[in-house]
Amino acid sequence: MQAALADTADLRVWDLPVRLMHWSLAIGIGVCWWSGVNNELEYHTYSGYAVLWIVLMRLYWGLVGSSTARFVNFVRGPKAILDYATTLHRRDTPHSHGHNALGAVSIVAMLGLVLAVVVMGLLAVDVDGLYSGPLSSYVTFKQGRHIAHLHYKWFNILLWVIGLHLAAVAFYFLYKRQNLVGPMISGKRQRQGDAGEAEMKVAPLWRFVIGAVIAAAIVWAVSIGFYF
Amino acid sequence: MSASGFRRIAAAAFVVSVFTILEVSAGPAEIAQIKPRQDKLRDMGGALKAINDEIKKGRLDWDNTILPNAQTIKDRSVYLLNWFPKGSGPETGKKTYALPAIWQKNDDFQKLGKAAQAEAVKLNEIALKKDEAGLKAQVLATGKACKACHDSYRSPDYEKENEE
Numbered sequence: 001m002q003a004a005l006a007d008t009a010d011l012r013v014w015d016l017p018v019r020l021m022h023w024s025l026a027i028g029i030g031v032c033w034w035s036g037v038n039n040e041l042e043y044h045t046y047s048g049y050a051v052l053w054i055v056l057m058r059l060y061w062g063l064v065g066s067s068t069a070r071f072v073n074f075v076r077g078p079k080a081i082l083d084y085a086t087t088l089h090r091r092d093t094p095h096s097h098g099h100n101a102l103g104a105v106s107i108v109a110m111l112g113l114v115l116a117v118v119v120m121g122l123l124a125v126d127v128d129g130l131y132s133g134p135l136s137s138y139v140t141f142k143q144g145r146h147i148a149h150l151h152y153k154w155f156n157i158l159l160w161v162i163g164l165h166l167a168a169v170a171f172y173f174l175y176k177r178q179n180l181v182g183p184m185i186s187g188k189r190q191r192q193g194d195a196g197e198a199e200m201k202v203a204p205l206w207r208f209v210i211g212a213v214i215a216a217a218i219v220w221a222v223s224i225g226f227y228f
Numbered sequence: 229m230s231a232s233g234f235r236r237i238a239a240a241a242f243v244v245s246v247f248t249i250l251e252v253s254a255g256p257a258e259i260a261q262i263k264p265r266q267d268k269l270r271d272m273g274g275a276l277k278a279i280n281d282e283i284k285k286g287r288l289d290w291d292n293t294i295l296p297n298a299q300t301i302k303d304r305s306v307y308l309l310n311w312f313p314k315g316s317g318p319e320t321g322k323k324t325y326a327l328p329a330i331w332q333k334n335d336d337f338q339k340l341g342k343a344a345q346a347e348a349v350k351l352n353e354i355a356l357k358k359d360e361a362g363l364k365a366q367v368l369a370t371g372k373a374c375k376a377c378h379d380s381y382r383s384p385d386y387e388k389e390n391e392e
Contacts, residue, residue: 037386039384125277126375127375127382128273128276128371128374128375129274129275129277129280129371130280130368131371136281137284140274141274141278142270145273149389224284225285227284227285
């Protein structure tokens with residue numbers, strides 16, 4: 001009975017933690033962007049901590065999470081990336097299960113850029129020397145001001161990569177007729193023809209909870225500048 | 229004098245007066261304000277950061293750090309409003325974060341400057357008294373007074389290259 005159902009039921013592709021992290025990261029970056037541009041630096045600091053926590057969690061989940069979340073399962077070498085890129089113009093390519101080889105590049109780039117921008121924010125100093133990053137006491141005023149400008153420049157690069165990510169999602173939807181947004185909400189996508197596709201291996205939730213506590217402890221330590 | 233001769237003289241007088249006005253509005257004296265004012269404001273920001281760092285570290289070195297830096301902020305703030313003579317804004321062609329609004333809404337600018345001076349005086353008093361309980365709140369109040377002016381009258385960081 002269960003096997004028969006599995007043949008017709010949707011295929012699970014993203015687990016709950018991945019979906020929550022994805023959308024909360026999108027919201028978190030939005031809040032950081034707004035508060036940064038409007039110089040609401042108190043909110044900017046807190047939203048920055050939230051983004052740091054999410055990125056740390058995503059890195060952790062990339063090691064011990066469900067199968068489609070793990071870096072070993074989707075980060076590919078240059079050859080696989082090129083091979084995939086050459087099929088990009090075709091409309092009949094099957095759905096990738098999880099990230100495709102090219103999308104993986106953008107995931108790694110985005111995560112890396114977010115982490116880099118957050119780390120620069122931790123060291124950045126505002127013009128008033130008031131709402132500086134929690135680690136800014138380790139740099140001089142001048143260094144911190146310099147980092148604040150880099151923080152902004154690198155965020156701009158991140159925005160371009162996010163723009164590319166959104167353009168790719170639109171491209172898959174319009175050209176390849178593949179809806180990538182739906183699965184990121186529901187966690188499931190339709191099976192394609194034969195039932196031979198591999199099911200996602202779900203990681204237990206307790207593993208997420210352990211990581212959440214550790215990541216929160218790290219963010220807390222950072223937020224007090226490691227002055228225990 | 230012929231009409232055309234008069235017209236020529238009037239035109240010349242007009243050109244001279246325009247040049248004079250330009251000269252007055254962005255002369256060398258005004259341009260000369262920009263760099264030292266940036267240096268002095270940077271010292272003040274650095275001084276507030278130094279005090280904030282002490283609070284972050286949780287050990288307050290009153291004599292070597294808090295007091296001299298509070299003194300720097302107070303001393304500099306006395307001259308704050310002298311550093312922005314009319315004509316020392318972006319019209320100089322020099323790189324400055326100072327916005328034209330400083331001179332367009334000068335009453336408000338002066339008001340914010342005086343408020344910052346008052347907070348700097350209070351910060352210095354707290355430093356002299358070594359008032360640990362009051363320090364954090366007054367650092368916040370002082371920084372917010374700086375920020376109030378910067379939010380309205382200074383270009384945001386991201387609109388300009390880093391100041392050197």
